[in-house]
Amino acid sequence: MQEAEIPSNEQHRLAHLQNLKILDTPTEEVYDRITRVLCRVLDVPTAAISLIDENRQWFKSIRGSDLTETSRSVALCAHTILEERTLIIPDTHADPRFADNPLVTHPPHIRFYAGHPLKIVENIYVGTLCVYDTSPRELSSDDAQFLQDLSVTVTNELKASMLKSFFGH
């Protein structure tokens, strides 16, 4: 298994994540709505908003799974935040980086994964909006576009709630 590299601006990235004041907060309908729509439109069993903290990935919203967090070392999303593009893994079994990942070999048995980084400001990716399935599949370009669009919706919500608490309006 290949662990994801640590981004070169990791300290800066973590400071941004902390500033959002979102980690370990309760579930919120605005975010749950997004994962719900994503599951339905992409026809996948699981969708999540994953935030990559120092040593873990923590889910602000997850649909179709009971996980609340995993260690960062096994997180597929830790790879996604390394650059600004959608990471699509049609079949984890065919990808040497992930074939022996415990999230693949054990429950939740991820076979298909697609995630788009959540960009707060230039070069700062705090997490991902992602989907996974237990059987291999492809992602149509329409669906990829939708995933990307909704990830912008997620970042807008994150920024809006940050601004709201900042100005107390």
Added chain:
Amino acid sequence: MKAELPKNEKERLAALKQLNILDTPLEERFERVTRIVSRSLNVPIAAVSLIDESRQWFKSIQGLSASETPRDIAFCAHAILDDELLLIPDATQDERFADNPLVTNEPFIRFYAGYPLSLSKDIRVGTLCVIDHVPRELSSEDLEILHDLAKMVESELIAVALSEVQIALIQELGELERLAMLDSLTRLWNRLGIDTLLHREWEYAVRKNSTVAIVMVDFDNFKPINDTYGHLVGDEVLQGCSRLILSSLRSSDVLGRWGGDEFILILPGADEQQAIMILKRIQEVITQEPMITSCGEIKISVSMGGVIVIPSEQRETIEYWIGKADDELMNVKRSGKGQFQLAK
């Protein structure tokens, strides 16, 4: 049958106008939603409809080439009267719609479902709606996705002050630094904060070769209010006025308190026409909205002076341009107050 007007129609229209969305070009973020709705509910027509004074205007519509219809035949004009989904399984069986020209003629609406889009309580500006040429029902799953997507359209409509430069600044500051840049009375940026932001907007405009408007804002006869009613009432007026000004701005504009009753406004990327429109709006809202304080209603007016600069073409410092904006404000103050003036 024509829909009644909502009880708060004036307020509702004002809120709709303030979105600055009517007659704007198609935007992918709304197109996407209507595409998804039409695909997931398997209906031929889906739209984001906004109910203007005498028309319904489609911000996005799939399956129909119209960009608007008269309000008096719009199904959506009925849908905005209530907080709930308006569901018409078969329009020919509904006395409100059976003789509607949209039913008896093109596009021959039989089935309609529309969720009202609310900006705030009771302010419903339009709907996310679906239409079919045959009667039908919606499953609970269909209802859920229509509802979820309507909520997303609402969020897109009210996307709050998302100035990228502001967000970058807030994100980079530590807690103590942030506090040092906020004005505790108005909860706006204070002088230090606005100065920092202005420098950033300036650098951004240099890179993008775009404009920045700097406007100094001063309330007329503010001192007598303090003297007559006391400082607490004066503070209430400043708080109220700053809220009103904020409500007139675009999401990228920034307002800060420069000191006393003087405020400063940064309008990134604004050309003369846009700047004038914003300043007019501020003036209108300040003179028209009643300013309610603990000592009753107080009348106030505002004077503004500003400059529009293309930073990439200038050698002078930001401080120089703030000074120029201040000169413009002084001119306005001398020549009769309650006005604004912009230099280029």
